[in-house]
Amino acid sequence: MADNSWFYAALGCSILWGLSYSLTEKIMENDVPVTVVMAFTGFFYFIFSLFICFSMGEIKPGLISLGNNKSNLILLIATSGMYVLGAYLIYFAINEKNATLASMVEITYPLFVFLFSMIIYRDVQLNWWAALGGIFIFVGVCIIYYKNGY
DSSP states (O other): OOOOHHHHHHHHHHHHHHHHHHHHHHHHHTTOOHHHHHHHHHHHHHHHHHHHHHHTTOHHHHHHHHHHOHHHHHHHHHHHHHHHHHHHHHHHHHHHSOHHHHHHHHTTHHHHHHHHHHHHHOOOOOOHHHHHHHHHHHHHHHHHHHHTTO
């Protein structure tokens, strides 16, 4: 039997993000700006990440690895910037509409992972069943967009 730990980790992430998006909507309804939500989550993300890195003994080897490979450092900086901008955009969307609809549109990101993996790595990490699931996601987002008067 194949190891399914990746699946349960991804599902756990999905559950936690779903809960956090719902709670974030309520927080922002009480006049807490998107930027304050980002600052708090960024602070706790930073503290938690440092704790994990130090407790697993990965901070020194990780920094050495980044120091030895400048292209990885540049990619990490760029990716971090994309992550922060993406977080801002989802919080903005939740604040402007609601957590449910914003997250349903956000779930199209696997289609972009597929597209960028194809373009950048020339690698197709998809089978027909996963592609069918992606089509359902895309169709679902189109339905949400058109049935909400856009």
